[in-house]
Amino acid sequence: MKTTLLILSLALTATVPATGQVARKSDSGSCAACHAGLDAKNRAIVRGYEKDVHFERGLLCSDCHGGDPAVKDEDAMDPAKGFVGTPEWSKIPEFCARCHSNPAYMRHFNPLGNVDQLEKYRTSRHGILLAKGDKKVAVCTSCHGVHGTLAVDNPNSPVYRQNIPQTCNRCHGDAAYMAPYRIPTDQYGKYARSVHGVALLEKHTKGAPACNDCHGNHGAVPPGVNDIEAVCVICHSINGELYDQSPHRDAFKAAGFKQCAQCHDHHLVFHPTDAMLGVGEGATCVECHSPGEAGYVAAARMRQFLDSLEIRQTQAKSLLDSARVLDMDVADGEALVEAIRQNLIEARTATHAFSDKHLAEVGSKGLVAAQKADSLARAAIFEHKFRRLGFGVATLIITGTALLLFLKIRQIERRKRKPPAR
Numbered sequence: 336m337k338t339t340l341l342i343l344s345l346a347l348t349a350t351v352p353a354t355g356q357v358a359r360k361s362d363s364g365s366c367a368a369c370h371a372g373l374d375a376k377n378r379a380i381v382r383g384y385e386k387d388v389h390f391e392r393g394l395l396c397s398d399c400h401g402g403d404p405a406v407k408d409e410d411a412m413d414p415a416k417g418f419v420g421t422p423e424w425s426k427i428p429e430f431c432a433r434c435h436s437n438p439a440y441m442r443h444f445n446p447l448g449n450v451d452q453l454e455k456y457r458t459s460r461h462g463i464l465l466a467k468g469d470k471k472v473a474v475c476t477s478c479h480g481v482h483g484t485l486a487v488d489n490p491n492s493p494v495y496r497q498n499i500p501q502t503c504n505r506c507h508g509d510a511a512y513m514a515p516y517r518i519p520t521d522q523y524g525k526y527a528r529s530v531h532g533v534a535l536l537e538k539h540t541k542g543a544p545a546c547n548d549c550h551g552n553h554g555a556v557p558p559g560v561n562d563i564e565a566v567c568v569i570c571h572s573i574n575g576e577l578y579d580q581s582p583h584r585d586a587f588k589a590a591g592f593k594q595c596a597q598c599h600d601h602h603l604v605f606h607p608t609d610a611m612l613g614v615g616e617g618a619t620c621v622e623c624h625s626p627g628e629a630g631y632v633a634a635a636r637m638r639q640f641l642d643s644l645e646i647r648q649t650q651a652k653s654l655l656d657s658a659r660v661l662d663m664d665v666a667d668g669e670a671l672v673e674a675i676r677q678n679l680i681e682a683r684t685a686t687h688a689f690s691d692k693h694l695a696e697v698g699s700k701g702l703v704a705a706q707k708a709d710s711l712a713r714a715a716i717f718e719h720k721f722r723r724l725g726f727g728v729a730t731l732i733i734t735g736t737a738l739l740l741f742l743k744i745r746q747i748e749r750r751k752r753k754p755p756a757r
């Protein structure tokens with residue numbers, strides 16, 4: 336029986352123009368074999384499926400759509416044979432989850448794979464609105480495609496890290512499409528200009544966040560005001576620890592301020608500079624603190640402290656440069672300058688305790704290193720001067736001795752030439 340089927344299906348395959356691997360792959364793939372010969376649309380479906388991750392894993396059309404692939408005419412699509420056909424748009428998540436939420440089934444293919452996609456999806460804004468009959472939100476196929484679904488780590492997948500922002504932007508950046516919802520449509524535009532977007536999209540930095548790192552793969556919701564910090568500290572844990580000890584944690588919560596995003600924004604995150612700190616123009620602190628307040632005073636002191644550490648670093652560097660020009664060995668000084676540089680990085684993170692005392696404590700290491708570097712450079716320069724002085728004195732003594740010697744020799748010679756006395 337099986338052999339007959341094989342021959343039949345091979346014969347079928349041979350009669351269908353431009354059949355692909357799908358039809359050839361199985362001895363029972365009547366679905367692909369017939370569909371490849373129907374029309375351009377169906378041929379595209381079969382062709383697309385040849386690149387599909389499900390095809391790679393050996394699944395057939397009937398594994399998703401049901402029916403009997405052993406029957407070679409249209410009876411293959413008999414509902415009595417389990418044919419379910421094309422899922423309604425709103426039923427796609429359940430259609431996919433029949434396998435993806437079935438741990439026993441999925442374990443055969445990948446024992447460690449996630450089986451929580453539907454569960455998470457239902458908690459997402461997309462899932463909640465879909466359940467209410469919304470037809471514009473994303474379903475599984477909006478992000479993963481269909482008949483050509485790729486493994487998520489395939490660089491051509493729409494959910495490959497670098498491609499995710501564009502995949503989300505297809506809907507979220509389309510003002511006409513999103514009009515009924517009255518939410519901003521500038522997420523991609525802002526993100527692409529941010530440190531995060533530039534790092535991921537232009538510099539290909541590992542670890543830079545795409546949309547899903549902050550919103551989740553399947554549970555997309557905007558983080559609530561009080562959950563924004565939790566999103567940022569996935570990667571910026573030290574800033575988070577300091578912020579949690581700071582006077583801002585409770586004060587921001589009480590006032591409904593957006594934690595990290597209050598000062599850094601959420602999509603338009605820029606590289607922060609010292610200008611953000613203090614009481615000058617461009618400082619975030621003065622948006623909330625007025626002269627005379629404890630916060631204002633602390634902001635001014637913190638900025639002053641960072642400025643002085645920066646100046647000490649420049650001074651130490653230029654003194655060491657002067658010594659180096661004189662050919663003095665100042666390798667130890669270079670290590671100290673590096674220590675100051677590291678300390679400045681630490682100090683800029685330490686600003687998140689929003690306490691001038693804490694900052695001074697952290698920065699004291701840098702000041703000590705600057706002091707040491709200064710002394711080292713000054714000592715080298717002094718040593719160089721001393722050596723030069725020593726050399727001068729020695730030359731003077733040698734020249735003097737030579738002169739005396741010369742005079743002495745001349746005197747002896749003159750005496751020799753005098754005629755003897757009569």
Ligand code: HEC
Pocket residue numbers: 357366367370377380381384389394395396397398399400421422423424427430476481482
């Ligand atoms: C991983 C599951 C899966 C597999 C495997 C699969 N399909 Fe589909 N198919 C779907 C989904 C989901 C839809 C509905 C897509 C939509 O509504 O956008 C669909 C839709 C269709 C449609 C209707 C298209 C339309 O525009 O009306 C046809 C025909 C079809 N599939 C044929 C096939 C054939 C033939 C194969 C094998 C070569 C196949 N499918 C393999 C999931 C699958």
Ligand code: HEC
Pocket residue numbers: 365366367369370373377396397400401402403404406407408409411412419420421422
């Ligand atoms: C002998 C040819 C033939 C075979 C075999 C065949 N189909 Fe079809 N199928 C068709 C035709 C014709 C249509 C209707 C054309 C259309 O709607 O594009 C169709 C429609 C479909 C549709 C979309 C319409 C719907 O009811 O949802 C799906 C999905 C589908 N087939 C899947 C399958 C699967 C799965 C198998 C194998 C179990 C299969 N077909 C076997 C010819 C075939």
Ligand code: HEC
Pocket residue numbers: 427428429431432435448449452453456461473474475476477478479487494495496499547552553555
């Ligand atoms: C809003 C877009 C979006 C929707 C909707 C979506 N996914 Fe995903 N999916 C992703 C992203 C992003 C990833 C993760 C890619 C990565 O790991 O880098 C992913 C990963 C996956 C993976 C790989 C395993 C994992 O969980 O990381 C599977 C399987 C998957 N999705 C299935 C589904 C299914 C089934 C549905 C529908 C219930 C669905 N997805 C809905 C975007 C989406």
Ligand code: HEC
Pocket residue numbers: 388389392394398399427430431432433434435441444445448475476479480481484485486487488
């Ligand atoms: C008949 C069962 C079945 C159905 C239905 C099904 N899948 Fe899958 N899917 C699998 C299997 C098996 C794998 C391979 C898992 C692996 O090797 O990690 C897979 C893999 C995937 C992957 C790649 C995951 C990765 O880790 O790279 C994605 C994405 C995916 N499926 C999405 C979908 C979507 C979207 C649908 C619905 C349109 C769907 N699947 C329907 C069985 C199914």
Ligand code: HEC
Pocket residue numbers: 460461464471472473474477478499502503504505506507516518546547550555556557
């Ligand atoms: C098929 C179109 C589509 C795609 C693709 C899509 N979304 Fe959505 N998304 C929507 C629609 C429509 C809404 C509903 C708007 C609302 O919440 O009122 C929405 C809602 C959201 C919300 C909630 C917004 C709010 O304030 O209520 C977030 C967050 C979100 N999407 C993130 C994402 C991310 C991240 C991706 C990519 C991984 C993505 N979306 C892909 C259509 C899409």
Ligand code: HEC
Pocket residue numbers: 500501503504507518519522523526531544545546547548549550557558559560563566593596601602
């Ligand atoms: C660094 C984390 C981060 C990244 C990356 C990120 N978001 Fe957001 N997103 C947030 C936060 C936090 C909020 C909530 C801000 C608020 O409550 O005001 C938000 C809000 C949203 C909203 C609700 C409407 C709005 O604009 O406030 C949508 C939609 C959204 N993001 C989509 C996206 C898309 C699409 C991408 C990728 C292009 C993306 N996000 C990248 C953190 C991020």
Ligand code: HEC
Pocket residue numbers: 530531534540541542543544545548549563566567568569570571595596599600601604605606607
């Ligand atoms: C998935 C990890 C990840 C998440 C989540 C994340 N970031 Fe980042 N962030 C990075 C990486 C990586 C960089 C460095 C980018 C580069 O190389 O320029 C960065 C850079 C930054 C910078 C600039 C640092 C500098 O010295 O230029 C700021 C500010 C920042 N992030 C704030 C945030 C905020 C606020 C959030 C939450 C809304 C957040 N990040 C969420 C990974 C993350």
Ligand code: HEC
Pocket residue numbers: 582583586587590592597598611612613619620621622623624628629630631633634637689690691
């Ligand atoms: C979005 C508003 C906001 C911004 C921006 C802000 N603060 Fe605050 N800050 C507060 C609130 C509210 C409190 C608690 C009430 C108070 O004591 O003023 C506070 C308290 C403080 C305190 C504790 C004051 C005390 O009473 O002991 C310090 C120190 C401080 N902030 C420093 C800063 C610094 C430095 C900056 C700039 C990097 C800054 N703040 C930016 C709102 C803000």
Ligand code: HEC
Pocket residue numbers: 564567568571574575578583594595596597598599607608609610611612619641683684685686687
């Ligand atoms: C009250 C305003 C404020 C809040 C709230 C805030 N920051 Fe900052 N952040 C700053 C300032 C000011 C700087 C610049 C310090 C400098 O360079 O002198 C900065 C610098 C940074 C940097 C770059 C320096 C470094 O540490 O690598 C990162 C990353 C960062 N912040 C992340 C965060 C995260 C994550 C949160 C939430 C846990 C947060 N910030 C909360 C004001 C703030």
